[in-house]
Amino acid sequence: MQRHPMTKEGADALQVELNKLKKEDRPAITEAIATAREHGDLKENAEYHAAREQQGMIEARIKQIEAILSNIQIIDVTKLNPNGKVVFGATVTVLNIDTDEELTYKIVGNEEADLKHNKISVNSPIARAMIGKSEGDEIVVEAPKGNIDYEIIQVQYI
Structure with missing residues (x-):
């Protein structure tokens, strides 16, 4: 199981x-x-x-x-030692490179995902693109209207 x-x-x-x-x-x-x-x-x-x-x-x-x-x-992210990497439970601030818009998301499980509260599923395209990356890394997220480029600004374990 x-x-x-x-x-x-x-x-x-x-x-x-x-x-x-x-x-x-x-x-x-x-x-x-x-x-x-x-x-x-x-x-x-x-x-x-x-x-x-x-x-x-x-x-x-x-x-x-x-x-x-x-x-x-x-998974209690405050007890992990991910060395600055984006992991499950991390709160990540990204910058949309094209629009200069900053967004902050917490990566959570499917059952607790709630976009209104900036909680995204670990299985979402943006979370999958962020996992394993660090502050300063650029990621590309495949979206229905085309790829979106982001830069990871901050990774927090709160």
Whole structure:
């Protein structure tokens, strides 16, 4: 079985979500189902059907998180000694050579990737181009609209 890399921060966030689902959301939906049942005929009881649907989504998410957590390898970049190289978990600032735009990304596992928070999957084209490189190196990222040239400005292990 292949284990998937995840940052400690990502694993902790999943554990918090799992605890909330089990300790808050699951009991609340059970109560909502019981209340809706009291309203009588279940065939035409929209509240009951909505609550049952929500219960199904909660249970599915619980199973999904438990499966993810059972198959991860937590990598704490603060405990590695990558000698200035870009590695999984590193926070990397790059400069788009054509536009002079600076971007900062944290390289994370697939399950925790979130572009809105500048967290990119280790399997993304830009992360794959950065892995193993150091500050000052130039990389080329193949993008749908053509290649993009970047210079690695800073590599942090935070």
